[in-house]
Structure formats: structure tokens, C-alpha cells
Amino acid sequence: MTFDYDLFVIGGGSGGVRAARIASGEGGARVGLAEESRMGGTCVIRGCVPKKLMVFASAFPEIIEDARAYGWRVNADGFDWPRFRTALERELDRLEGAYRNTLINAGVTIHDTRATVVDPHTVRLATGETFTTKHILIATGGWPFVPDIPGRDLAITSNEIFHLDTLPKRALIVGGGYIASEFACILHGLGVAVTQYYRGAQILRGFDDEARGHVANAMQMRGIGIHCGTDVIRLEKTATGIRAVATDGTEREFDLVLYATGRNPNSRGLGLEDLGVKFGRHGQILVDDYSQTAVPSIFAVGDVTGRVNLTPVAIREGHAFADTVFRGVPTKFDHSLIPSAVFTQPELGSVGLSEEAARAQEEIEVYVATFRPMKTLFAGRQDRVLMKLIVSAATRRVLGCHIVAPDAGELIQLAAIAIGMGATKEDFDRTVAVHPTISEELVTMRKPTRKG
Structure with a gap:
């Protein structure tokens, strides 16, 4: 059978882009890629990159204060959020263009629209076009989860935090993972009064107990109010902000509520359910050591598989897939020893x-x-x-x-x-x-x- 493509990738994030580039540029495959949003995915557009730039920005008050202790006559006149946000968006535009050019230079055909799977060898675009393909790679990442509580529409997630018109004076961060803890530190550094609620006994679950306790103590010493064993029952709009009613019996008002309580795989609605692809209980696509699903022609890499949700892991999984399928080098990515960093302060x-x-x-x-x-x-x-x-x-x-x-x-x-x-x-x-x-x-x- 003759196919339109040797590989069709759904998702233009780090894992999908790496797989497409290697399969086309080094493997000689005919590759198509569909991305319904912006090229670069979570990491480049609404994750690692903008977050790290905000980490840098939030560190300057302490740097300036330390500079005075070292003899420099310097003062901070306040943080200009609109100016920073404009520069941030300009940088993200540049990076998105770089990702796009990388694909084009590797010979990948880009489709700027949503794609779904019709059968094991056919994809359909939102434009109505269909393409046949020998292999399909799902690399659609994940999406922030907000629990179904009254007033959930009053909260934002890490997707929206980069595009605020103004910075709040009072912010509540709900969650205790690395995203929640990082944004608690970022907003605090930018001059926001930050409170963090986490239903568990200590933030940063999964990390070494002594280390995460050390981080929590440092955050509290800086003035971040961490309340463990606490969750939100409901959110209510008030004349002056958002009231958070909590499980500890308190009712406090904030200007902004940011939920960072986990991410769900973007696996539903792609047409995979009826094809025999298997899913885990959280919606993650189940794959073997070579990122192959229960349907031999369909593979998946990155956060949509729920293995280790880190950008460098998605990149390595995508590369291993391309090496295995298109370069004749069977490659398993070892998930057992992966370094990580939490960009708290x-x-x-x-x-x-x-x-x-x-x-x-x-x-x-x-x-x-x-x-x-x-x-x-x-x-x-x-x-x-x-x-x-x-x-x-x-x-x-x-x-x-x-x-x-x-x-x-x-x-x-x-x-x-x-x-x-x-x-x-x-x-x-x-x-x-x-x-x-x-x-x-x-x-x-x-x-x-x-x-x-």
C-alpha cells in the first residue's frame, strides 16, 4: 500500500517535534505534523521557558538588596509587569518560529490545525482533509486539572498566568507540586502576597523528605504562607476579589486564585478509544518500552503517556521512537535515573x-x-x-x-x-x-x- 506519509505526528511540542525532525531529517521519512495551537507545546509556550524567565525576573529584588550589602548604591523602583510581559511574549514568538523553522528545514510538512485518528493508518484534519500514513505518533501532552468545585471558573491555571493584564496584590496558589511551589515563589518575588494551600502533609511530594522540608522552611521564612492539610471547598466572587472557603474553616479573600493541582493527559477525543488503544486510569496512553501502543502502527511519547512528565524526557522518548522505527536502531529510553530541578527560591x-x-x-x-x-x-x-x-x-x-x-x-x-x-x-x-x-x-x- 502507498501512503501519503511514512509518519504523521499529532502534537507540536518537544516530543513530537524531536520525533518528526529525526524521522525526516535523519531517517529519510515523509513526515507530516499537525498542531492545533502554537508550535513548541507546553514547555515553550506555557511552561518551562516562560516560567524560568519569570523565575529570573522574580529573583531581582533579593539581588538588588544583596547588592546594597556589598556596597552598591542601587534601588528598585518597582516591577513593570506590562513591560516584562511584552518582552516575554516577543521571546516566545521567536522560539515558536525557531521550532517551526527546525521542522521546515528537516523537510516536515506542517499542518496548523487539529488532527484526529480515523483508523490505524488514517488521520483527519479539522479542515476536512484526510491523509494516510504508515505510522502515527501521538504527542499531545497534558492539560492543567482543576477540580469540580463551586466557583472553579473563578480560578486560573499555569496556562493563563503568563498573560495577566496586571499582577494581583493577593494570590492563592492551590497545590503542592513543583508547579504550585514555583509560582508561589515567583509571585512572591514579584511583590505579591502569596498564600499556598496543599491538602497533603508537606509540599513537593515525591521528592526527598528532608530536602522538601528544607525548601518549605525557606519559602516560609521569605514570607510565603504555606498551609498544608488544607484544600478549597468553594470559591465565591465578591465585590473586592475572590473568597476561598477552605477545609480548615477559614474564609479568605484574594485577587487571584491559581490552581496547580496536576495535569491530565490530552488523550481523549482523538479517535483512539475505538481503535484498541489502551488507556490507564488517569487517561494516559499505555505504551511499551518502545513507545508502541496496543495498535502496532500507533505510538505515543511525552506527557500523554504519563510516564515521567518532563520536557527532556519527552524529547528523549521522541528521539528513541524515531531511531527505532526510522533509523533501524532499536532504542529504549531508560526512565530509571532522571535528574530534575524545582525552580523555587x-x-x-x-x-x-x-x-x-x-x-x-x-x-x-x-x-x-x-x-x-x-x-x-x-x-x-x-x-x-x-x-x-x-x-x-x-x-x-x-x-x-x-x-x-x-x-x-x-x-x-x-x-x-x-x-x-x-x-x-x-x-x-x-x-x-x-x-x-x-x-x-x-x-x-x-x-x-x-x-x-
Whole structure:
């Protein structure tokens, strides 16, 4: 049978774009890609990139304050949100264009519209056009979830936060994951009075307990009101804002309510349900180690599969798919050792096992250092850094590394290389320290803090 395309990708985010580019540019395939919104997906348009730029913007008040402590005569005259937002949108336009040009240069045909699946080898565009294709790749990502409570329409999500006309004076962040915690810090840094509600016992569930407790304490010391064990019952519009009625019995008024309580896979309404594609209980598309669904011609990568919802993971999954199907190099992406960073203030960088997970599987040694970093100590701040290594008592391999510090995301990337190569604690010990730096503590912790 002759097909219109060798591959048709539905979704122009990081995973779909990488798969399309490799399949076409390096695999020689005829590739079509449909994206109903903006090219670049969640990460570029409404996620990692604009969020990180807001992180940078929100850090300047402390930087300026520290500069005065170092002898500089500087003052901040206030944050110009409209000016920043305009520059941000201009940068996102540039990045979207770069993604588009990457696809065009690789020979990919772009369809700027929604696509659905008709059968295992046919897709239909919202324009009415249909195309046959040998393979279909679903890379439609995820979408923020807002629970069905009274007044839910009064809340916004991380999708809308970048496009506010004005910054609020009082904001409620609902959720305790990395998105909620990051935006709590961002808005606080931009001068907003921030309250965070989380129904769990501690924010940043899934990360090392000691590390996430360290982050929570630092956020509270900066003035963010974190209320764990608390959820919203309903939201009500008032003459002066939004009233949040909470499970702890309080009723408080805010100018903005941001929900960051998780994301659902964008898997429904694509026509997959009747074709034999299998779904998990949260709507994620179930795939094997090669990203293949229960229908042999249909594959899926990225957040829509619910494996590890991180942009670099989607990129690697998309690349592995293209290598396997179009370059004749069967490739499984290993999800077992993925570094991550939470861009709170301070940042949290993590790779490998938490202390809790490691202790559940074997005897371990835990090395911990906490200290006031030189830069902010000189400026009179009470900030504290946390450095933590989890070590196997039997093999001496470093099983996990957790850092709470300025630029922890930069530091954990380098630690991840060593841990991925199987470095032992003695390998860390043999490494000469770079002094004076925060990171030297990773190679100077000689005695375990605790064992077990």
C-alpha cells in the first residue's frame, strides 16, 4: 500500500517535534505534523521557558538588596509587569518560529490545525482533509486539572498566568507540586502576597523528605504562607476579589486564585478509544518500552503517556521512537535515573533515590551538610544550603543526590553524570574540591550523618 506519509505526528511540542525532525531529517521519512495551537507545546509556550524567565525576573529584588550589602548604591523602583510581559511574549514568538523553522528545514510538512485518528493508518484534519500514513505518533501532552468545585471558573491555571493584564496584590496558589511551589515563589518575588494551600502533609511530594522540608522552611521564612492539610471547598466572587472557603474553616479573600493541582493527559477525543488503544486510569496512553501502543502502527511519547512528565524526557522518548522505527536502531529510553530541578527560591535539584526510597530497598549511609552560603551570609541573610548524598552500604555506589541551594538545577546536572556512571562515595571523596564554592561540600562530606 502507498501512503501519503511514512509518519504523521499529532502534537507540536518537544516530543513530537524531536520525533518528526529525526524521522525526516535523519531517517529519510515523509513526515507530516499537525498542531492545533502554537508550535513548541507546553514547555515553550506555557511552561518551562516562560516560567524560568519569570523565575529570573522574580529573583531581582533579593539581588538588588544583596547588592546594597556589598556596597552598591542601587534601588528598585518597582516591577513593570506590562513591560516584562511584552518582552516575554516577543521571546516566545521567536522560539515558536525557531521550532517551526527546525521542522521546515528537516523537510516536515506542517499542518496548523487539529488532527484526529480515523483508523490505524488514517488521520483527519479539522479542515476536512484526510491523509494516510504508515505510522502515527501521538504527542499531545497534558492539560492543567482543576477540580469540580463551586466557583472553579473563578480560578486560573499555569496556562493563563503568563498573560495577566496586571499582577494581583493577593494570590492563592492551590497545590503542592513543583508547579504550585514555583509560582508561589515567583509571585512572591514579584511583590505579591502569596498564600499556598496543599491538602497533603508537606509540599513537593515525591521528592526527598528532608530536602522538601528544607525548601518549605525557606519559602516560609521569605514570607510565603504555606498551609498544608488544607484544600478549597468553594470559591465565591465578591465585590473586592475572590473568597476561598477552605477545609480548615477559614474564609479568605484574594485577587487571584491559581490552581496547580496536576495535569491530565490530552488523550481523549482523538479517535483512539475505538481503535484498541489502551488507556490507564488517569487517561494516559499505555505504551511499551518502545513507545508502541496496543495498535502496532500507533505510538505515543511525552506527557500523554504519563510516564515521567518532563520536557527532556519527552524529547528523549521522541528521539528513541524515531531511531527505532526510522533509523533501524532499536532504542529504549531508560526512565530509571532522571535528574530534575524545582525552580523555587531556593532551588531543589534531585537525581536518583530519596532517602526514604533507598532505605526501603537496602542498607544505606546518608551524608548531609547544611550551612549558610558565603554570598548571602555576607549580605546578612539567614539562607541555608542543603547537600545530601544517599550511599549504598554494600556497593558504596551513590544512589541519590539532593541539593537545595541557589542554582541547584545547574549543580544537579553535573552530579547526575557521575551517578549515572556508577560513581561510589570514594569516587566523590577522591575528587578535589573547588574552593570556595557551594558545590565543594559534595566532595568533602567524610562521615555519614546516619546509617540504616
